[in-house]
Amino acid sequence: MKKFILIVVLLFQYGLNAQVVIGDNVVSNQNIVKVKDGAKGIILPFSTTYTAFPKYDASSPDVFSDYPNLVGGLIYNKTDDQYYKYDGFAWNPARQIQGIFQPKGSRLGISSGITIPCFAFGLGICLSLGAPVYLAPDNKSQVLVDNLLLKNVSSVTIKQNGMYDVAAALGFTGGSVGAQVGVTEFKLTLQVKYTPASDWETIVTKTNYSLVFIVDTQGSKTSSFAQTISLPTGAELRVVPTITTVGGSGGSMAAYGTDSNSINSYIGARLIKAY
Known part of the structure; x- marks a missing residue:
């Protein structure tokens, strides 16, 4: 027995x-x-839109809830003809390179922003008080990961000689109140300091415009750019915003600021080739 x-x-x-x-x-x-079958395949789960994916949540920064038990899950999206993989935080498309799973890329968010007061009497004068600091903590749910270790104590610094794709975006908040008709220019400039002793050099500038009619209340304005540049070890990066108002004005005041939401404001870098 x-x-x-x-x-x-x-x-x-x-x-x-x-x-x-x-x-x-x-x-x-x-x-x-x-x-094993040379004539038949496997049909994995599929959807016609990402809003039907498991854990979809429109209120989340990355539109998906965090769920560790689903890590490694796969689903096919018919709309854009590609597979998505769940990493515990969000569904990531197979053909898109993001900071989370790109070992040679970083995407940094704003840790402290700035205010930009403006006074307009025909030609607007705006005072950009410094530059926003892109040193926010890593947060995978907001696609903020520093895989290139760009963050120093108080600066964004390149750690390896090479060719980089650099992208930056900055959202402007606020608006103007007063008797004014014209155009407001929102400009974003990428600057590089190649050595600690050198001056800041402008690499690229991007400008967006907002029409103003009495009251500029169009919500957030965003400027962004992407640039491929060669950077040495130790080079520092910063993004400088400026605002200019041009138009007929009987006198107006404005108070603009920088949006800290990582969807609208970030700096990213991807190492293309190391030297």
Whole structure:
């Protein structure tokens, strides 16, 4: 009787650990599930829109809730014809390179912004008080990851000689009140300090415009750019915003600021080739 029970237990244990084989009769201990068929495929879960993906949440910064038990999940999106993988925080498209799973890329958010007061009497004068600091803590749910280790105590600094794709975006908040008709220019400038002793050099400037009619209340304005540049080890990066108002004015005042939301404000870099 004891031998019979032992045999049953061993067979039951083997059944729990046995491999599932489909389309073949050759078992391998290298796999849990084995599928072999030269004429048929496997249909994985699919959707016609990402809003139907599991854990979709429009109120989240990355529109998906965090759920560690779903890590590694795959789903096919018919709309853009590609697979998405869940990393515990969001569904990431297979053909898109993001900071989270790109080992040679960083995407940094704003840790402290600035205010930009303006006074307009025909030609507006705005005072940009410094530059925003892109040293926010890493947050995968907001796609903020510093894989290139660009963040120093108080600066964004290149750690390896190479060719980089650099992208930056900055959202402007606020508006103007007064008797004014014209155009407001929102300008974003990428500057590089190549050595600690050198001056800041302008690399690229991007400008967006907002029409003003009495009251500028169009909500947030965003400027962004992307540039490929060669950078040495130790080079510092910063983004400088400026605002100019041009138009007929009987006198107006404005108070602009920088949006700290990582969707609208960030600096990113990807190492293309190391030297």
